[in-house]
Amino acid sequence: MTKEVPQIAFLGIGLMGAPMTRNLLDAGFPMTLWNRTASKCAPFASEATVADTPADAVRTADVVITMLENSDVVEQVLVASGAMEAIKPGALIIDMSSVQPSVARRHAALAAEKGAGYVDAPVSGGTLGAQEARLSIMAGGSEENVSRARPVFEVLGKCTRIGPVGAGQLAKLANQAIVGITIGAVSEALLLAARGGADPAAVREALMGGFAGSRILELHGQRMIDRDFAPGAPARIQLKDMRMILDEARAEGLTLPLAQQVHNEYLSLVANGHSDSDHSGLLLELEHINGARLGESAPRLKSGPKE
Structure with missing residues (x-):
């Protein structure tokens, strides 16, 4: 039957x-x-x-x-x-x-x-x-x-x-902590390399084959390079998740400095009008506070003539 x-x-x-x-x-x-x-x-x-x-x-x-x-x-x-x-x-x-x-x-x-x-x-x-x-x-x-x-x-x-009930949500909070913090790390790494004159696309490709390789670097690193911030997961949702992570940490008597910092960055990103950008758009907040844009090298000071 x-x-x-x-x-x-x-x-x-x-x-x-x-x-x-x-x-x-x-x-x-x-x-x-x-x-x-x-x-x-x-x-x-x-x-x-x-x-x-x-x-x-x-x-x-x-x-x-x-x-x-x-x-x-x-x-x-x-x-x-x-x-x-x-x-x-x-x-x-x-x-x-x-x-x-x-x-x-x-x-x-x-x-x-x-x-x-x-x-x-x-x-x-x-x-x-x-x-x-x-x-x-x-x-x-x-x-x-x-x-x-x-x-x-x-x-x-x-x-x-x-x-038991609630454990699935705890695992999701753990997932979102890793996702949010890693998006922040990829943003900083690519901006650092690009600002010094490296090609961010080449940096991403090289890193993908090493110990820093990750799904975030693969997918969201490419989004950052392409400046494709159409929402898969909106920044406002990532902010909500970071807030829940910190609330749960406080309830358990924990201090999570990295989660706190990334929460603050998403809070600023959303406050600056990017609530519906993809969460990989955290790069936009990093660019904003640095006055720099991914893919633009820093101006170099010209050396004077040698004596």
């Missing part, structure tokens, strides 16, 4: 949610979609049901996926809108947004009161990873609930169970 395919409600059809929805539909999952800006659901209207409210979207769903911008939006959509009350017993909530670990634990408790399961499953890989179905999915929840979610995760990328 063929196992019944679960009905999915997907809340949040944005930069990440749209390609994830495409992959789930292509895999044959019946879906109901909701997005605050309803027009973003339009490309899928012939293949999925489009709901007017989050509560309407989740009412008959076996699996509810949220992919929203931050903790406040998840709270509004999942709880304040009445969606949590409308979820049927036995359903599984999978929050793939990046939220505070404490928020994930609270939402898991609310789900349990409704007889529903809960997994926090933030992702890394950006819009390209979402399109190519190779997201890194960091799951927090019971082994049973993560196992229930795996057929969905397998369509979207690779899942690693990190631990």
Whole structure:
């Protein structure tokens, strides 16, 4: 007997949610979609049901996926809108947004009161990873609930169970700390080399073959060289993540100097009007404070005639 395919409600059809929805539909999952800006659901209207409210979207769903911008939006959509009350017993909530670990634990408790399961499953890989179905999915929840979610995760990328509820969000914070700090390091390295007269593209190519090679240097280093700051992951989202990292560090009695410095740089970047630039646009803030531009060599002082 063929196992019944679960009905999915997907809340949040944005930069990440749209390609994830495409992959789930292509895999044959019946879906109901909701997005605050309803027009973003339009490309899928012939293949999925489009709901007017989050509560309407989740009412008959076996699996509810949220992919929203931050903790406040998840709270509004999942709880304040009445969606949590409308979820049927036995359903599984999978929050793939990046939220505070404490928020994930609270939402898991609310789900349990409704007889529903809960997994926090933030992702890394950006819009390209979402399109190519190779997201890194960091799951927090019971082994049973993560196992229930795996057929969905397998369509979207690779899942690693990190631990209990909230652990997925902790792993995402660790990921974003490395991403944000490394973007800062790549920005500084390329600007330093270019300012001294080196070709930043050649520097990137050389470094890719050595110990400094990384996915950030590969992808975002190229973005910096091309000055392509169209958002894959907007700077405002990276700033939000850096703020959550520092909040979690304070709650655990930790001081994270590198994370603090990078947070401050993203704060300035956003304040200077680049909130919707890609997070690799941190280079723009570095250029701003130095009065220098990547690819422009520093003027050289001419030596006088030798005596």
